[in-house]
Structures are given as C-alpha cells and as structure tokens.
Amino acid sequence: MRTLTAAIETFRLAAPFVIARGAKTVSTVVVATIQQGEHRGRGECVPYGRYGETVDSVLAQIASLRNAIENGADREALQSMLPAGAARNAVDCALWDLEAKRLGLRAETLAGLHRIGPATTAYTLSLGTPDSMADAARAAAERPLLKLKLGGAGDPDRIAAVRAAAPDAELIVDANEAWREDDLDRNFAACVAAHVALVEQPLPAGQDGALARMTRPVPVCADESVHDRNGLAALVDRYDVINIKLDKTGGLTEALALADEGERLGFGLFVGCMVGTSLAMAPAMLLAPRARFVDLDGPLLLAEDRPHGLVYDGSMVYPPSAELWG
Structure with a gap:
C-alpha cells in the first residue's frame, strides 16, 4: 500500500x-x-x-x-x-x-550510470550595484566558478567590477532575460573583455531570434527558453548550451532524456537549480558528470540546510548519502 x-x-x-x-x-x-x-x-x-x-x-x-x-x-x-x-x-x-x-x-545504478563523484559548482552572486557585487566577488574570489546575476542597465560595469575583484575565477553571467537586442553588442563586448565563459539567457524566451542572426563571441546558454525536449531542435541556431533544471523538466526522468537529446543535437550541458535544499540538488547530481557547467549551490545560499544534506567543501559538492535521497 x-x-x-x-x-x-x-x-x-x-x-x-x-x-x-x-x-x-x-x-x-x-x-x-x-x-x-x-x-x-x-x-x-x-x-x-x-x-x-x-x-x-x-x-x-x-x-x-x-x-x-x-x-x-x-x-x-x-x-x-x-x-x-x-x-x-x-x-x-x-x-x-x-x-x-x-x-x-x-x-545512479537504476539510471544505468557508473558511480558518480564530486563536482565543482558555481557560486552565485546576487544582482546589485557594481561596488556591492565586487565586494561579494572579492569575498568569494577563491572559488573557481562564479555566476553573476545581471539586470540589464549597467551590466557592463557590473561585469568589469566583478572581474577586477576576482581575477582568477571563471565567470558565468546570467541576465535572466533582462537584455534587449540593442544591448547585445555592448554587453557581449563587456563579457569578452572580462573573459566570461558563458552568457545565460540574455534575451526573453520567445524573443531570442537575434541570437541566430549574430556571431556570438561568447557561448550562450538557454535557460528560460528550454524546459524539456519539446522545441529543443528549434534552438540549435540560437544557443550553444542548455541549462537543465529538474524543476523545469518535471523531474530526473525527463532531465536524463533531455540531456541525451541535447547532446545528440550538439548542445553543451549545464546543470542548474532553483534556490532549494540538498534534497532538490541530489537528483541533479546524476547529470553533473556530463555537464560542462554545474550550478548546484542552492544549499550554500541557505542559512541552514536540511538534515543529511550534501557535503560541500568550498565549491566541491559530493554525491548524496542514501539518508538524503537515492
């Protein structure tokens, strides 16, 4: 029963x-x-x-x-x-x-995978002024991968400030659909100057056709534009990477299928999350070995995680215990 x-x-x-x-x-x-x-x-x-x-x-x-x-x-x-x-x-x-x-x-055995190991996760910096984001980047400068939340106006200054404060970190920028077509050249130029590794969802979903009409100087990742396998093929000319979040795909079952289809179509993989506890991150760890970028830092943003949470050593996150999940 x-x-x-x-x-x-x-x-x-x-x-x-x-x-x-x-x-x-x-x-x-x-x-x-x-x-x-x-x-x-x-x-x-x-x-x-x-x-x-x-x-x-x-x-x-x-x-x-x-x-x-x-x-x-x-x-x-x-x-x-x-x-x-x-x-x-x-x-x-x-x-x-x-x-x-x-x-x-x-x-992972049920999924037909070999034993999964630890992964390096991005650490997210909230949107703020260039000075406040630089302060946050300076405090996290030893982390190998930082993800910047951007907001549209003033983003080139934010990018430059974070790069100056964390000169050795790999950077991802996430616009959360806040850029517009006439911003692209200026914002991408700021990304190039700061050696940004990836730009996540620069334009609103459904209004991202401009990405297909330009030479993208930095790889671009679809987030809000991709949920599951439906419509994925239509994004091939617009994006280089897809962000797989289980809250979008509707679970690990579809996430694994989306990863297969994304790789078949030539996309790189990014494993992302909402701001949740280790229980939400644990299933996504099964996708981490296939991903170029992993962003499973939700528990690092909490005042306190749930019992038996994932173990984080700096930016290294370890697979879940059976007490937590799976």
Missing part, C-alpha cells in the same frame, strides 16, 4: 537573493513523500512564478496524482499525467528515491 503526501517547507536564506525579477529572503519548497511499507521516497520542488506556478497550484497538481500514484503508477506513467514543471519534479524524484530504497540500490 502506497501513500502520497505533500508538504510546504520554508528555509531562510543566508542573505537576500536578488535577480532581475526581484528579491527574496526565504526559499519556500514543496516536498512530495511516497510511503510504501517501511520505505519512503522524497522529492523537492520550488514553485516558480515565472512559469505560472504557485505553492497552491503545485500542491493541487500533486494532489491530482494521489489515486494514480497510490495505485502503483510508475515514473513512465507519470510523464503523461502532468506537464513539465515543479509538481511533476517532486513526484518523479520521490519515485526514484522510493525505488532505490525498495531495491537497495543507488539511484
């Missing part, structure tokens, strides 16, 4: 997290739990307003699955029950966790 439940959990952030769309001081997550006998599987998601999600809408979607999941629906069946998004992610990852615990195997 199975039971499916969902709960809201809130975690304070160590500092305000600011991007082009706004700021927050807490991370509100939804955790799906599937209990079968003595075994329990969990999955965490972060509802995201940019995609029309709220905590209530995600809880309602999970509730709509209760009869099917409690009557034995598996991960394959789940894919057609809900669209890609946070709710399906929580339930999909809970099913992975439950299966691993019932069979006494690790999730």
